[in-house]
Amino acid sequence: MIYIPKKINVMGQDYKIIANKNLIETLGRYGQCDFKNKEITYDSSLTAVELLHTLIHEIDHALKAETGTYQAVNSDVLEMCAENTATLFTRLFNISFKKKS
Numbered sequence: 001m002i003y004i005p006k007k008i009n010v011m012g013q014d015y016k017i018i019a020n021k022n023l024i025e026t027l028g029r030y031g032q033c034d035f036k037n038k039e040i041t042y043d044s045s046l047t048a049v050e051l052l053h054t055l056i057h058e059i060d061h062a063l064k065a066e067t068g069t070y071q072a073v074n075s076d077v078l079e080m081c082a083e084n085t086a087t088l089f090t091r092l093f094n095i096s097f098k099k100k101s
């Protein structure tokens with residue numbers, strides 16, 4: 001079990017962190033970042049590792065929005081950046097989706 005704050009501050013902007021019971025079912029996503037409404041939503045069924053990875057991914061989207069990068073880069077590059085950031089941080093702390101044999 002990991003502690004999830006109700007909100008985080010990204011470059012001076014507060015983002016609500018919201019659990020959703022059926023984000024995967026309805027949108028096919030583990031998480032999403034709504035930077036217009038300053039909300040990061042995650043599916044409440046995620047494991048702790050999936051949740052950490054997802055939150056880092058979505059926070060990277062918020063960071064890109066708040067720094068103006070979001071508007072300057074295409075969506076494929078933004079997805080790659082968010083996924084690379086999430087993978088980097090979870091590896092730094094030895095957390096991985098991959099099961100150890």
Ligand SMILES: [Zn+2]
Nearest residue numbers: 057061079082
């Ligand atoms: Zn993404």
